[in-house]
Amino acid sequence: MKIRKNARVAFQGERGAFSEEAARKLLGARIRLVPRPTFESAFAAIDDGLADYILAPIENSLAGSVHRSFDLLVDSALDIVAEVIIPIAHNLIGVPGAKFSDIAVVESHPVALAQCERFFSKYPRLKRIATEDTAGSVREIVRAGDKTRAAIAGRLAAEIYEGAILREHLEDNRENYTRFLLLSARRVSARNGAPRNRDKLSLVFQLDHRPGALYHALEPFARRNLNLMKIESRPVHGSPWQYRFYLDLQASRRDPKVAAAISELKKLVVELRILGSYPAAMRASRGKS
Numbered sequence: 001m002k003i004r005k006n007a008r009v010a011f012q013g014e015r016g017a018f019s020e021e022a023a024r025k026l027l028g029a030r031i032r033l034v035p036r037p038t039f040e041s042a043f044a045a046i047d048d049g050l051a052d053y054i055l056a057p058i059e060n061s062l063a064g065s066v067h068r069s070f071d072l073l074v075d076s077a078l079d080i081v082a083e084v085i086i087p088i089a090h091n092l093i094g095v096p097g098a099k100f101s102d103i104a105v106v107e108s109h110p111v112a113l114a115q116c117e118r119f120f121s122k123y124p125r126l127k128r129i130a131t132e133d134t135a136g137s138v139r140e141i142v143r144a145g146d147k148t149r150a151a152i153a154g155r156l157a158a159e160i161y162e163g164a165i166l167r168e169h170l171e172d173n174r175e176n177y178t179r180f181l182l183l184s185a186r187r188v189s190a191r192n193g194a195p196r197n198r199d200k201l202s203l204v205f206q207l208d209h210r211p212g213a214l215y216h217a218l219e220p221f222a223r224r225n226l227n228l229m230k231i232e233s234r235p236v237h238g239s240p241w242q243y244r245f246y247l248d249l250q251a252s253r254r255d256p257k258v259a260a261a262i263s264e265l266k267k268l269v270v271e272l273r274i275l276g277s278y279p280a281a282m283r284a285s286r287g288k289s
Contacts, residue, residue, distance in 0.1 A: 003027055003053070009182075010034040010045035011055045016135035016157030018088060022180040023055045026084035037132070043072040046185050054078065054183040059230075060088070061177040063111050070234055073183065073275065074204050074244060080276025082182040083200070089176075090116055092167035093138050093158045098147040100166045105129055107137040108152035116152060116170040138163050179281065200229075200280040201249045201258065205269040206236065214245065217268050220261040226251050246275075253277045 009031050011019035020033055034051045036042040045051035056069045073080075090112055094103060106113070106120075107129040113120075120126060131137045137151035142161045150166060151157075158165050207213040221228060230248035235241075251258045253274070266272050 003031070005030045006032050007053060008032045008034050008045075008051040009053045009055055010036050010042050010051035012036055012039045012042040012057075013133040014136040014139055014157075016138065016153065016160040017133055018086065018154055018178060019055055019057065019180065020135075021154060021156050022057075022084050022086045022178070025086055026055070026082060026180070026182060039068045039072055043076055043078070043183075046078070052184075053081075055180050056183060057178050058083075058181050059179050060111070061175060062115060062173055065232055067234065069181075070232065070246060071237070073181070074234065074246070074273075075237075076183075078183040078185065080181050080202055080278050081184045082278050083179060083281040084182070085177050085179045085281045087176065088115075088171065088178055089154060089168070090152050090170040091155055091158060091165045092119075092150050092170055093141070093153055093163040094150040094166045095142055095145055095147050096162065096164045098150070098164060098166065102147045103150045103166070104148040106150050106152060107131050107141065109134050109137070112152045115172055115176060118172045119167070119170040135160070181276075198254075198277040198279055199250065199252050201251045201253060201277050202247065202275040203249075203262075203273065204244050204246045204275055205265065205272040206242065206244050207269055209242075213268075217245070217265060220264040220268075221249060221251075224257045224261050226258065226261060250280070 009023050009027065011017065011023060013019050014035050015033065023031060034045055036045055042054055045054055057066045058069050059065045103126060105127045108131060110130045112134050113128050113130060120128060134153035135157040138153045138157040138161045141149040141151050142163050152170060205217065207217060227250035228247060229250055232246040233243045234246065236244055
């Protein structure tokens with residue numbers, strides 16, 4: 001995807017996070033990165049005048065959906081304009097000059113720690129400490145200069161903060177990928193129209209509590225042979241036991257069958273919102289971690 005030079009892209013985390021790697025893969029190097037400390041501040045970056053786009057992780061092939069991103073997306077007025085999938089390779093990163101035998105403590109995001117269980121089982125002497133994000137852990141251990149501390153993160157974090165990679169590919173499963181969504185203000189995407197290569201559609205709807213409601217909501221797509229790629233239910237905040245359903249479809253809004261299915265769906269649900277129509281991402285091949 002091409003965007004204007006120096007476009008500002010916000011993401012949760014520090015420089016060197018996997019989100020930065022995803023942003024550069026999708027948009028190239030000529031963007032301005034806007035690291036934000038929390039998901040909430042990242043999703044607010046456009047309204048705050050700090051960014052033109054937001055890149056948010058939405059699901060990991062092993063850990064599943066990133067529920068905070070789902071909820072913030074649905075509660076926002078943002079559109080999905082693109083997606084990107086990157087492989088996740090975890091490295092043990094220490095202070096320059098440190099040796100693996102020096103390490104006593106390993107710090108990282110809880111998901112990263114959990115995805116390296118075999119490594120920790122092999123070295124039970126290592127104490128795990130959960131932190132806010134992977135790259136920020138590298139920044140802090142390098143800043144501290146303590147050779148007994150290490151962090152788990154991607155290679156980019158080691159390069160940015162000048163850490164030393166002590167072990168590569170700590171992840172339990174090499175088939176570890178994260179999917180990210182590029183989000184834009186609705187007013188921006190509306191001007192740009194719908195290019196013909198947009199072959200993926202995301203939407204969210206809410207149903208009444210009645211027998212067969214979900215079946216009837218999905219039936220217009222099934223009857224037209226439209227492929228459902230993902231379905232996710234999330235609670236409606238402030239309305240106990242009410243749920244929204246998030247759908248990804250292999251479909252283009254330009255297809256008359258899709259338009260007819262959506263028109264039919266609107267009559268069956270309490271609330272419907274199209275979150276985006278965009279090109280489906282190819283799974284990234286694994287190169288050097």
